Amino acid sequence: MWFCSVASIKVISSLNQVQQINMSRVFVDEQLSWVIQAKCVLDDAQIPCYIKNEFASSTAGEVPFLETWPELWVHKQTDSIRAKQLIDAWQATLKATQDTTFEPWKCSQCGELNEGNFALCWSCGKVLDPITD
Numbered sequence: 442m443w444f445c446s447v448a449s450i451k452v453i454s455s456l457n458q459v460q461q462i463n464m465s466r467v468f469v470d471e472q473l474s475w476v477i478q479a480k481c482v483l484d485d486a487q488i489p490c491y492i493k494n495e496f497a498s499s500t501a502g503e504v505p506f507l508e509t510w511p512e513l514w515v516h517k518q519t520d521s522i523r524a525k526q527l528i529d530a531w532q533a534t535l536k537a538t539q540d541t542t543f544e545p546w547k548c549s550q551c552g553e554l555n556e557g558n559f560a561l562c563w564s565c566g567k568v569l570d571p572i573t574d
């Protein structure tokens with residue numbers, strides 16, 4: 442996810458003033474790291490895009506804060522629907538990962554209660570079998 446070149450983002454963002462008419466904003470987040478990851482999702486799909494406000498956090502406090510948040514734009518408006526679908530799918534995957542909680546489980550061999558993230562019983566070493574345990 443982190444292969445994209447920051448240098449190329451800087452070059453492209455200096456051109457954005459001229460081309461903005463046909464471009465489309467597809468993602469905004471307070472955290473630049475999320476915007477960079479979203480850009481990598483689009484980079485993987487070969488959708489040309491760039492980050493706006495990447496270096497704007499130093500102006501926070503002088504302009505309304507929402508205007509200083511990093512934004513991800515696609516160069517072609519025709520790419521925006523597909524870009525949003527890809528970002529939605531990426532966010533859904535992230536959320537699914539975060540929502541996964543592991544229930545504590547009781548060892549079927551010794552009866553000990555184990556933390557949900559344990560793959561085997563801490564007490565007797567029996568490996569958790571999700572089907573029988």
Ligand SMILES: [Zn+2]
Nearest residue numbers: 548551562565
């Ligand atoms: Zn056990």
